[in-house]
Amino acid sequence: MLSDRVTLTVPARAEFAKTVRMTVSELASRLGMSYDNVDDMRIAADEAFVYVCGRANDDEVVFQADLKPDALTLQVGPFSVDIMQDQDEDAVDRYAMFILDSVCDSFTLEHEDERTTLTLVKYQGDGCA
Amino acid sequence: MWDKVHTRALFVRYRENNDDESRDELITMYLNLVKYLASRFRNRGEPIDDLIQVGTIGLIKAIDRFDIGREVEFTTYATPTIVGELKRHFRDKGWAIKVPRRLQELSFRVNQAMDALTQKLQRSPSILEIAEYLEVTSEDVLEAMETSEAYNFVSLESDRNSDGADSFSILEYIGADDQLLSVVDDRATLALALRYLSPQEQHVLYLRFFRGLTQTEIATQLDISQMQVSRLLRKTLRVLREHLVAGEV
Numbered sequence: 580m581l582s583d584r585v586t587l588t589v590p591a592r593a594e595f596a597k598t599v600r601m602t603v604s605e606l607a608s609r610l611g612m613s614y615d616n617v618d619d620m621r622i623a624a625d626e627a628f629v630y631v632c633g634r635a636n637d638d639e640v641v642f643q644a645d646l647k648p649d650a651l652t653l654q655v656g657p658f659s660v661d662i663m664q665d666q667d668e669d670a671v672d673r674y675a676m677f678i679l680d681s682v683c684d685s686f687t688l689e690h691e692d693e694r695t696t697l698t699l700v701k702y703q704g705d706g707c708a
Numbered sequence: 709m710w711d712k713v714h715t716r717a718l719f720v721r722y723r724e725n726n727d728d729e730s731r732d733e734l735i736t737m738y739l740n741l742v743k744y745l746a747s748r749f750r751n752r753g754e755p756i757d758d759l760i761q762v763g764t765i766g767l768i769k770a771i772d773r774f775d776i777g778r779e780v781e782f783t784t785y786a787t788p789t790i791v792g793e794l795k796r797h798f799r800d801k802g803w804a805i806k807v808p809r810r811l812q813e814l815s816f817r818v819n820q821a822m823d824a825l826t827q828k829l830q831r832s833p834s835i836l837e838i839a840e841y842l843e844v845t846s847e848d849v850l851e852a853m854e855t856s857e858a859y860n861f862v863s864l865e866s867d868r869n870s871d872g873a874d875s876f877s878i879l880e881y882i883g884a885d886d887q888l889l890s891v892v893d894d895r896a897t898l899a900l901a902l903r904y905l906s907p908q909e910q911h912v913l914y915l916r917f918f919r920g921l922t923q924t925e926i927a928t929q930l931d932i933s934q935m936q937v938s939r940l941l942r943k944t945l946r947v948l949r950e951h952l953v954a955g956e957v
Contacts, residue, residue, distance in 0.1 A: 608846055614849075682941070682942060
């Protein structure tokens with residue numbers, strides 16, 4: 580397996596957070612990630628999803644997971660957010676990075692044409708089966 | 709959405725004069741915040757008006773306790789207090805979602821397996837390794853992981869473990885309707901929550917978020933493994949989430 584892609588589209592409602600958590604943790608588990616790394620990814624996906632539900636104007640949230648032997652990449656979106664002043668957006672983005680950065684190996688936020696995409700990456704980490 | 713200058717003026721006046729007018733105006737101003745937060749709990753069978761009443765009690769507490777000397781916006785301070793009041797309301801009514809016994813026990817056993825296997829393997833075990841050790845399926849282990857936050861952190865259990873209830877993301881709490889959050893505010897709140905952590909946990913958090921070190925750099929500096937750093941960070945974040953959302957900060 581070089582790379583597999585799994586796509587999940589859920590309604591943008593917080594009650595579906597469990598669906599997101601269970602799917603992402605299963606994918607991380609199937610890659611053979613350690614318990615800690617699986618839990619990190621679970622928390623990250625959950626935080627990202629509920630964050631998007633609170634901010635986005637869309638009815639659905641799309642998750643795209645790319646499974647590679649050494650890493651799980653989770654792309655959330657693109658989604659539309661309420662137009663805010665740049666200063667506010669920076670503050671919220673900084674705090675979002677603050678939380679997600681601690682559990683992901685890499686976390687990026689990209690804006691293009693008023694659509695935003697979150698990308699979370701988790702590597703296999705030190706020493707796992 | 710909320711006029712910060714006016715808010716500040718009202719608080720100064722209220723603290724000086726202890727007058728009902730200032731207090732009432734503050735309550736009116738921030739009722740929208742109460743409504744927003746109360747609506748997060750709307751799926752639990754309580755009429756929204758009751759929830760707003762409960763939330764308003766939290767708002768009043770926050771208004772009475774808010775220290776204007778601190779560099780924190782009132783919404784940042786009030787949100788956990790209001791949310792805490794709402795959660796307490798459900799707990800007192802016995803509505804906290806109970807975790808099935810089977811999952812409680814499994815969660816406990818998974819923790820034990822983690823300790824045993826980490827010791828034996830000198831690394832973090834995989835889900836499969838834990839499952840085989842416990843003679844359960846991988847799905848069981850994932851389910852236990854899902855439960856474990858609820859099991860360990862009472863204040864989050866209603867959100868995390870109920871099939872229909874809303875989750876409450878700390879990102880949303882931080883970001884929602886507090887448009888002018890500055891980094892200083894974040895740190896002030898964080899600094900307060902830090903007192904719930906052990907010195908080592910505080911140090912790791914400080915290195916990661918205030919000095920910007922990577923997990924590997926922290927591991928080198930503290931002479932522990934990267935895995936230990938990762939675990940400490942995750943645990944500290946959980947503790948922070950619990951305390952921030954439960955209204956103790």
